[in-house]
Amino acid sequence: MPKELIRLVDCCMAFDGEVVLNNINLYINDSKFLTLLGPSGCGKTTTLRIIGGFVKPTSGSVLFDGVRINDVPPHKRQVNTVFQRYALFPHLDVYDNIAFGLRIAKLPEKEIASRVGEMLRLVGMTGFEERRIDSLSGGQMQRIAIARALVNRPKVLLLDEPLGALDLRLRKDMQNELKRIQQQLGITFIYVTHDQEEALTMSDTVVVMDKGVIQQIGTPEEIYNEPKNAFVADFIGESNILDGIMIDDRVVEIFGRRFPCVDTGFEKREPVDVVIRPEDIDIVPSENGQLSGTVTSVTFKGVHYDIIVDFRGFKWLIQTTDCHPVGAAVGMRFNPEDIHIMKRSEYSGMFGDYSSYSAEYDEIGDAEAAEGEEETAYEE
Amino acid sequence: MKRAAGAFTFVIFLFLYVPMLVLAAASINRGSDVAVFKGFTLGNYSALFKDGVLLPLLLNSVILALASSLCATVLGTSAAIGISRMSPRLRRAAMSLTNIPLTNPEIVTGVSLALLFAFAGRMLKIKNVMGFATLLIAHVTFNLPYVILSVLPKLRQMDRHLYEAAMDLGCTPLQAFFKVVLHEIMPGVISGALMAFTMSLDDFVISYFVYGAEYVTLPVEIYNYTKKPLQPKIYALFTLLFTAILLLMIIMNILQARDVKKRASGESGALRKRRLG
Amino acid sequence: MRNRLLSGPYLVWMALFTLIPLVIVLYYALTDSATGSFTLSNLAALHNYFPIFLRSVWLAVVSSMICLLLGYPVAWRIAQARPSRQRFLYMLVMLPMCISFLLRTLAWVSLLEDTGIINNLIRALGLRPLPLIRNSGAVVLGMVYNYLPYMIMPLYTVIMKIDRRLVEAAQDLGCDGRRVFLKVTLPLSVPGIVSGITMVFVPAVSTFYISQKLGGPGTALIGDVIESQFKAAYNPNLGAAMSLFLMVLVLACIAVMNKFTGEDERVATV
Numbered sequence: 001m002p003k004e005l006i007r008l009v010d011c012c013m014a015f016d017g018e019v020v021l022n023n024i025n026l027y028i029n030d031s032k033f034l035t036l037l038g039p040s041g042c043g044k045t046t047t048l049r050i051i052g053g054f055v056k057p058t059s060g061s062v063l064f065d066g067v068r069i070n071d072v073p074p075h076k077r078q079v080n081t082v083f084q085r086y087a088l089f090p091h092l093d094v095y096d097n098i099a100f101g102l103r104i105a106k107l108p109e110k111e112i113a114s115r116v117g118e119m120l121r122l123v124g125m126t127g128f129e130e131r132r133i134d135s136l137s138g139g140q141m142q143r144i145a146i147a148r149a150l151v152n153r154p155k156v157l158l159l160d161e162p163l164g165a166l167d168l169r170l171r172k173d174m175q176n177e178l179k180r181i182q183q184q185l186g187i188t189f190i191y192v193t194h195d196q197e198e199a200l201t202m203s204d205t206v207v208v209m210d211k212g213v214i215q216q217i218g219t220p221e222e223i224y225n226e227p228k229n230a231f232v233a234d235f236i237g238e239s240n241i242l243d244g245i246m247i248d249d250r251v252v253e254i255f256g257r258r259f260p261c262v263d264t265g266f267e268k269r270e271p272v273d274v275v276i277r278p279e280d281i282d283i284v285p286s287e288n289g290q291l292s293g294t295v296t297s298v299t300f301k302g303v304h305y306d307i308i309v310d311f312r313g314f315k316w317l318i319q320t321t322d323c324h325p326v327g328a329a330v331g332m333r334f335n336p337e338d339i340h341i342m343k344r345s346e347y348s349g350m351f352g353d354y355s356s357y358s359a360e361y362d363e364i365g366d367a368e369a370a371e372g373e374e375e376t377a378y379e380e
Numbered sequence: 381m382k383r384a385a386g387a388f389t390f391v392i393f394l395f396l397y398v399p400m401l402v403l404a405a406a407s408i409n410r411g412s413d414v415a416v417f418k419g420f421t422l423g424n425y426s427a428l429f430k431d432g433v434l435l436p437l438l439l440n441s442v443i444l445a446l447a448s449s450l451c452a453t454v455l456g457t458s459a460a461i462g463i464s465r466m467s468p469r470l471r472r473a474a475m476s477l478t479n480i481p482l483t484n485p486e487i488v489t490g491v492s493l494a495l496l497f498a499f500a501g502r503m504l505k506i507k508n509v510m511g512f513a514t515l516l517i518a519h520v521t522f523n524l525p526y527v528i529l530s531v532l533p534k535l536r537q538m539d540r541h542l543y544e545a546a547m548d549l550g551c552t553p554l555q556a557f558f559k560v561v562l563h564e565i566m567p568g569v570i571s572g573a574l575m576a577f578t579m580s581l582d583d584f585v586i587s588y589f590v591y592g593a594e595y596v597t598l599p600v601e602i603y604n605y606t607k608k609p610l611q612p613k614i615y616a617l618f619t620l621l622f623t624a625i626l627l628l629m630i631i632m633n634i635l636q637a638r639d640v641k642k643r644a645s646g647e648s649g650a651l652r653k654r655r656l657g
Numbered sequence: 658m659r660n661r662l663l664s665g666p667y668l669v670w671m672a673l674f675t676l677i678p679l680v681i682v683l684y685y686a687l688t689d690s691a692t693g694s695f696t697l698s699n700l701a702a703l704h705n706y707f708p709i710f711l712r713s714v715w716l717a718v719v720s721s722m723i724c725l726l727l728g729y730p731v732a733w734r735i736a737q738a739r740p741s742r743q744r745f746l747y748m749l750v751m752l753p754m755c756i757s758f759l760l761r762t763l764a765w766v767s768l769l770e771d772t773g774i775i776n777n778l779i780r781a782l783g784l785r786p787l788p789l790i791r792n793s794g795a796v797v798l799g800m801v802y803n804y805l806p807y808m809i810m811p812l813y814t815v816i817m818k819i820d821r822r823l824v825e826a827a828q829d830l831g832c833d834g835r836r837v838f839l840k841v842t843l844p845l846s847v848p849g850i851v852s853g854i855t856m857v858f859v860p861a862v863s864t865f866y867i868s869q870k871l872g873g874p875g876t877a878l879i880g881d882v883i884e885s886q887f888k889a890a891y892n893p894n895l896g897a898a899m900s901l902f903l904m905v906l907v908l909a910c911i912a913v914m915n916k917f918t919g920e921d922e923r924v925a926t927v
Binding site for chain 2: 662663664665666667668670671672674675676677678679681682685727730731733734735737741744745746748749750752753754755756757758759760761764765767768770772773774777802805806834855859860862863864865866880883884887893896897900903904907908911
Binding site: 016052053054073074075079080081083084085087088089090091100101104105148149152 | 467539541542544545546547548549550551552553555556559560563564
């Protein structure tokens with residue numbers, strides 16, 4: 001039975017009357033890698049800052065090991081943070097930065113030296129002790145920031161978009177590195193990111209947030225395969241989201257046609273959202289298809305093609321390894337287990353088809369979010 | 381265009397420095413009329429050091445400047461931190477308060493403080509209210525905005541997470557300020573303190589309205605002097621002051637230039653190391 | 658984390674020593690010097706001084722314009738220099754301000770006097786001495802000399818910050834040197850110009866020392882009459898009324914000047 005370490009109970013947060021977090025309930029088990037995932041402004045950084053003690057929730061409680069810690073200031077929490085853009089002290093060198101927390105705790109210099117050395121080995125930065133902070137590259141600063149936090153042996157490490165400022169290659173390397181460090185030390189990591197791929201690769205548990213509300217909590221597989229609503233389906237990966245009506249258990253009606261599926265437990269004739277992932281659709285000759293349409297656009301993506309197929313005005317995104325020319329009539333097939341049914345939510349209808357398809361869908365989303373989620377807290 | 385502007389700049393610099401030359405010449409002039417050079421002497425300098433009036437007045441000015449700039453720096457730095465944490469609306473209000481002594485004509489500031497002190501003196505039944513205390517209050521008041529305006533930009537430039545990082549690593553808020561924040565804003569604090577010191581040392585207009593007979597500063601005395609003929613010792617004093625400030629500035633300039641150069645070469649050295657490694 | 662409270666002592670200080678004094682100025686301006694009762698006679702008496710107010714504003718405006726014309730090329734030239742050179746030149750601009758402006762003004766008196774250095778030189782050349790002092794021209798010279806650095810500082814700060822690529826972009830789009838200046842550099846330095854004019858105008862319009870030393874009997878300024886109300890004639894109520902008027906005048910001028918920069922873009926020049 002895994003031990004519960006942190007629990008947020010009914011946490012709400014408002015700045016200047018604007019609600020940033022709405023009834024957050026969340027528990028985090030010991031030694032787990034948990035990711036708070038969501039678009040910028042969704043409240044994920046605020047949630048992290050509440051756990052770190054930098055802001056107090058307007059209402060609700062924060063429990064650590066079962067003890068309420070709302071009023072415990074950050075310097076008395078067994079939690080350390082890796083900040084956005086690192087926040088290394090520019091007036092200290094690498095060694096003094098890492099030793100900072102230990103010196104505050106008044107440890108003997110000898111022990112400090114051995115622990116700093118151990119941390120530098122852990123992050124692969126041995127030999128950089130006397131370097132100035134401004135002479136380090138982004139990736140190196142990242143490692144030092146991690147070492148500076150971990151040297152204090154916290155029970156929980158909070159990471160606030162730590163890889164946001166790094167380029168793609170370095171980001172992938174650091175993802176593996178972080179996962180390795182987490183497993184090696186066996187402590188809890190709480191990781192904030194807007195990058196869904198990063199979240200899926202690294203986490204044991206993913207918490208998807210939007211508009212200050214937790215949309216779904218689950219393992220990466222659950223989040224991807226069983227999204228709870230249209231927002232999660234759209235935010236994690238690519239999805240064709242259609243309006244459907246649940247005729248009976250295991251039968252759904254889309255575009256006036258009935259399809260077998262595997263979902264049960266809905267009311268009869270309940271309107272639902274239907275998700276079909278683009279990679280689950282097979283393209284077949286049009287006479288063999290369950291649905292058929294016309295190819296309106298083809299984009300080469302390396303591993304596969306993104307093909308947009310127009311079916312009675314609804315634009316489907318299909319990922320396939322075969323090229324089909326624009327204008328070709330094609331048929332589509334999908335298996336019952338590829339159809340995922342979701343309850344209607346406030347997000348229904350917001351994510352339509354791919355008629356405004358852009359070949360750079362990922363990058364645009366990232367660039368916006370990378371602007372950073374700076375929720376400045378003023379003391380009013 | 382650059383050439384013409386260069387020549388013009390040179391002429392303007394001459395214009396700015398002509399009075400300095402006049403003062404310097406007067407300080408080594410044997411005669412007491414500045415306009416007529418009656419031969420070289422260092423007598424004014426030796427007279428200056430034997431003078432029992434001028435040097436104590438200078439000391440008065442320096443003590444006042446030190447005290448007021450110290451008060452203004454402490455009060456102003458803490459105020460700047462407070463202001464930087466305010467919501468934009470409150471901050472605008474605080475900044476317009478800060479701007480009052482800056483935009484108000486000095487004479488109005490002087491007159492208004494004089495009236496306040498006279499009023500307070502009458503209320504508290506103090507006979508000679510004007511003195512060191514009133515001078516100190518007035519100087520701190522007009523120095524505060526300079527400190528705040530030089531510290532605030534440094535606070536804005538500082539990564540706000542640095543303060544939180546220090547707390548995260550176990551610092552109390554006070555420790556976080558002294559171990560991290562103060563290091564970051566130090567250049568602003570120092571330049572604010574220096575500015576406050578020089579403004580205070582040099583102030584005449586405001587001091588003139590709030591000084592009392594028991595504590596006179598050098599600029600006030602010079603003003604009172606100039607109703608009588610000016611003693612050449614004063615030229616000597618200011619020539620010395622000017623030379624000292626000039627030297628100080630040149631040294632600071634050289635040190636700064638060397639620092640910039642060193643940092644640049646240090647960075648390229650680090651780059652080289654990284655490439656080799 | 659009640660950091661905001663750190664500004665408490667400051668706000669109290671400023672309220673005590675800037676806001677309340679202004680209220681007291683208002684109080685004095687509206688009361689009678691003998692009886693202490695409410696009166697508008699102090700404000701009404703201001704109209705006697707109207708020519709003096711007008712002269713003060715006029716001389717201050719003229720000085721500000723001259724400072725702008727002299728200061729702009731200097732600021733521009735400093736901004737074009739190598740960075741290390743820039744610091745040195747900027748320092749040279751600031752340096753004269755370290756010497757008491759009383760003494761610097763006195764030095765000008767020695768230069769301009771009828772038996773002063775310049776007239777002695779003129780006499781030595783066998784020419785007739787010129788009336789250089791005790792007139793409006795000498796007062797303007799004194800103002801320009803004393804406050805020119807206040808003009809150069811903000812201008813330099815603004816010009817230095819103009820992105821060099823903007824100049825290159827203008828050249829790329831076909832501007833010659835003159836047009837680059839008129840279409841790019843000058844419009845972008847407007848905040849500096851506004852700030853510089855304010856910084857020269859405010860002390861110039863309120864000075865009393867410069868006009869006392871360099872001016873003649875007919876060149877008294879607002880500052881002179883205010884000073885004499887407090888130090889000679891001793892009518893602080895009338896002096897307060899004048900101060901109030903001066904303050905309103907300055908605030909009005911600043912408000913007008915700020916119109917030119919749109920929002921509160923005034924450059925902090927300290």
